[in-house]
Amino acid sequence: MQPLANSRSVALHQKAEQVLAMGVSSGMRRRATPIPLYFERGAGPYFYTADGRKLLDYTLGWGPLIVGNNHPRLNAAIAAQLARSYTFGAQQELELQVATAMTKAVPGLEQVIFSNTGSEAVQAAIRLARATTGRPLVIKFEGHYHGWMNNVLVSYHPTGGAANQAQPACGGQPEPEYSQTLVLPWNELAALETALEAYRGQVAGVITEPLLANSGCCEPAPGYLEGVLKLCREHGAVSIFDEVITGFRLALGGAREYYGLTPDLSVYGKALGGGFSFAAVGGRAEMFDCLRDGHTIHAGTYNGNSICLAAAQATLEILSEPGVYDAMNQHGQRLRDTLQSAASECDLELLTTGAGTVFSLHFSLSAPPRNYRETLSASAELRQQFQLAMLEAGVYLLPDGRWYVGATHDAAALDLASTAIRSSFSTIASF
Numbered sequence: 226m227q228p229l230a231n232s233r234s235v236a237l238h239q240k241a242e243q244v245l246a247m248g249v250s251s252g253m254r255r256r257a258t259p260i261p262l263y264f265e266r267g268a269g270p271y272f273y274t275a276d277g278r279k280l281l282d283y284t285l286g287w288g289p290l291i292v293g294n295n296h297p298r299l300n301a302a303i304a305a306q307l308a309r310s311y312t313f314g315a316q317q318e319l320e321l322q323v324a325t326a327m328t329k330a331v332p333g334l335e336q337v338i339f340s341n342t343g344s345e346a347v348q349a350a351i352r353l354a355r356a357t358t359g360r361p362l363v364i365k366f367e368g369h370y371h372g373w374m375n376n377v378l379v380s381y382h383p384t385g386g387a388a389n390q391a392q393p394a395c396g397g398q399p400e401p402e403y404s405q406t407l408v409l410p411w412n413e414l415a416a417l418e419t420a421l422e423a424y425r426g427q428v429a430g431v432i433t434e435p436l437l438a439n440s441g442c443c444e445p446a447p448g449y450l451e452g453v454l455k456l457c458r459e460h461g462a463v464s465i466f467d468e469v470i471t472g473f474r475l476a477l478g479g480a481r482e483y484y485g486l487t488p489d490l491s492v493y494g495k496a497l498g499g500g501f502s503f504a505a506v507g508g509r510a511e512m513f514d515c516l517r518d519g520h521t522i523h524a525g526t527y528n529g530n531s532i533c534l535a536a537a538q539a540t541l542e543i544l545s546e547p548g549v550y551d552a553m554n555q556h557g558q559r560l561r562d563t564l565q566s567a568a569s570e571c572d573l574e575l576l577t578t579g580a581g582t583v584f585s586l587h588f589s590l591s592a593p594p595r596n597y598r599e600t601l602s603a604s605a606e607l608r609q610q611f612q613l614a615m616l617e618a619g620v621y622l623l624p625d626g627r628w629y630v631g632a633t634h635d636a637a638a639l640d641l642a643s644t645a646i647r648s649s650f651s652t653i654a655s656f
């Protein structure tokens with residue numbers, strides 16, 4: 226690999242820091258190691274750096290690129306739409322088509338509303354929960370990420386304190402803006418039951434990532450999600466799956482299909498737009514009565530804009546073809562098998578957790594973590610060494626050990642990844 230000191234990425238990053246606060250456009254990207262790389266183009270599962278390096282990408286742009294970059298069918302759909310309109314700020318048949326495709330694909334989804342980002346759509350879901358129930362409180366779980374807004378960016382990745390103490394994640398978050406958010410440890414039904422009892426009649430909704438993708442891809446314990454939905458029903462609270470990551474990823478019908486569960490509301494983003502800024506909330510028709518009767522509102526200049534709708538429509542068409550999820554899931558499983566066997570050949574203790582096309586690596590952990598706190602015992606140092614070695618070997622990964630697999634990850638990608646995995650483990654085992 227070209228020494229980073231002389232790379233265009235370093236030069237561009239230094240220049241960017243003069244004019245772009247942070248030097249990056251999302252705070253999450255500051256964690257990129259060794260530096261935030263600059264890219265010029267992407268094609269299929271490959272990213273091309275500003276230095277002309279071709280990297281096999283398993284970040285998928287933090288999840289959205291489920292059909293890769295530069296997909297001919299997505300390009301054609303968007304090019305055709307460009308000639309028709311960018312946006313109307315008014316109605317078009319495409320809205321109806323995408324809403325129909327979503328409700329057809331996802332079990333229990335009768336109606337949807339459109340938004341632009343996951344963060345916004347989460348806020349819409351919370352507003353719906355409050356407007357429907359007339360209650361103020363929202364329960365979220367430690368380690369879960371629901372966007373960067375003040376009321377949900379609490380106890381995301383705390384380094385201390387109690388697991389049921391709402392902790393702001395950054396400066397500029399005044400306490401009154403998250404004082405209506407209760408935080409609980411995840412995967413513990415008793416904790417939820419106790420909180421719903423203690424705040425009886427006050428909890429509007431419970432929001433959870435169905436698979437804890439943002440903190441080590443922890444899986445829900447058997448019966449846990451069912452228990453959450455049951456407790457919500459018993460206490461009249463709206464159950465919300467934040468499917469911004471799991472939606473159209475764990476299956477075409479997302480976590481609802483994968484786990485066979487139907488929460489009151491689900492929030493979608495990322496994969497739904499195939500790399501374009503598109504998000505949605507969906508659920509039973511009655512969950513949107515409070516919008517229909519004008520009790521509350523949902524708005525946005527760019528909601529249902531033409532280009533993002535066209536991207537979502539094409540993405541859903543591609544994902545709906547037979548065999549797409551089987552192939553992606555198989556690729557994910559093969560990667561995990563290779564990671565496990567190659568690690569054990571090098572005497573490295575490694576666990577992978579997750580489902581299908583999204584999984585995380587945990588070094589030096591003896592049992593799969595059940596929640597955010599348990600992921601903290603894994604070796605962040607080994608994870609980082611591995612990620613750097615993989616970059617050296619031509620594979621681009623997220624800094625937190627999470628892998629995303631997409632529809633364009635083929636046999637050639639698997640070969641390349643497997644070779645890189647083996648050489649990277651040998652490298653870090655020799656330290």
Ligand SMILES: Cc1ncc(COP(=O)(O)O)c(C=O)c1O
Pocket residue numbers: 341342343344345347370371372373434439467468469470494495
């Ligand atoms: C589960 C989950 N919810 C919400 C969001 C926020 O989505 P966005 O970044 O599109 O605002 C994210 C982003 O990573 C997410 O992973």
